[in-house]
Amino acid sequence: MLNKYQYKDRDYINDIIEKGFTSKFINTELKLLAKYYQERGNDETIMKDKLQSFCEKNLKGYNPAVHYKVINNAVSYGLNDKNKIIQINNISISQPELDYIDNLDLEHNYKRVVFTLLVLQRLFKNYLKIKDGEVKSDDYYFGGFKNYRDLVSVAKITFDKKKKSKVKNVHDLIRLFHEKGIVQISNNGNIKLLFMYEIPMDDSEEVIVNDYNLIGYYYDLYHRENRVKECEECGVPIKTNSNKQIYCGDCSKEKDLKKYRKYNTKRKNHQ
Structure with missing residues (x-):
């Protein structure tokens, strides 16, 4: 199986910005963020400040004295024009x-x-x-x-x-x-x-x-x-186990989560 974000760095970056670190691969994610900041015209000092702020907010146990090398490496990666953000949507x-x-x-x-x-x-x-x-x-x-x-x-x-x-x-x-x-x-x-x-x-x-x-x-x-058909929500192909199945796994989970949130909201309103 391919990595979820393989060939889709921008999707990866968007998730990191929205959710914080998404995996144990801190080095990789900081490098992508650095490239993202560099792409928006930030210089070395601003890039470093932004990465430090991101780590302070999202990295448990962050210590500038310990993690400075990781941040410096990410900044160097971001400043290198040979390193590209890869995004192949389809x-x-x-x-x-x-x-x-x-x-x-x-x-x-x-x-x-x-x-x-x-x-x-x-x-x-x-x-x-x-x-x-x-x-x-x-x-x-x-x-x-x-x-x-x-x-x-x-x-x-x-x-x-x-x-x-x-x-x-x-x-x-x-x-x-x-x-x-x-x-x-x-x-x-x-x-x-x-x-x-x-x-x-x-x-x-x-x-x-x-x-x-x-x-x-x-x-x-x-x-x-x-027995493959399109997910009615996002359009990806799904192999169905029954005629009733209309959503892929991710969309089905999201639908269930929305129902759960709606149920909880109603229950709280009636208490």
């Missing part, structure tokens, strides 16, 4: 790209993985363009233990472990893709995404992926497969 997939994937000689669940590889590759290229100002290579490669683990997670793919099954894990699936000329397995364990060199592209936006942890479900939603 990835668009065109109709020709969908048609290409749909015509592959694969079952639907495996096409969903190809769709996911396309989205992840486009995400990474967009990330490099923001970070470095350009994409220095036109090649398309994928690999690494964590990346394969994330691929399985965000593609929403499960495997049949039975002996008769040809594809029992992600590596079996990659071999199948290799046999069909969709990817090419390299000696170092990485794969070259051959389909990325062939897939037609245009400017149409047939599918827009907003949540990068649910990429596979967007392909299911497009095809109305596997």
Whole structure:
């Protein structure tokens, strides 16, 4: 699973400003805040003052004599123009790209993985363009233990472990893709995404992926497969367990919380 804020630094920053520190990764969050302050024209002194004030308010046990190094490092990070705030709100997939994937000689669940590889590759290229100002290579490669683990997670793919099954894990699936000329397995364990060199592209936006942890479900939603539909509140794809389910987990919790608050308010008013 990808980090909730991966490729969405501004969302991360907004949550930090609104809620205070959101995790144990104090260094990372202070660096993002420093970059945010620098972006708004604050000089080194003002940035440092703002970070100190933020820590005084939001960091339990904050001690200037102890935490000054963390703040100084964050300020240095913020002042470095090479460090960018990365915000990729969504990835668009065109109709020709969908048609290409749909015509592959694969079952639907495996096409969903190809769709996911396309989205992840486009995400990474967009990330490099923001970070470095350009994409220095036109090649398309994928690999690494964590990346394969994330691929399985965000593609929403499960495997049949039975002996008769040809594809029992992600590596079996990659071999199948290799046999069909969709990817090419390299000696170092990485794969070259051959389909990325062939897939037609245009400017149409047939599918827009907003949540990068649910990429596979967007392909299911497009095809109305596997009981996937849109959350009626926020629009993300959800895999439903019944026809009554209309909200994703986050929206459902928020709805329940609003009901609870409303109930509590009424109860207090009648006391």
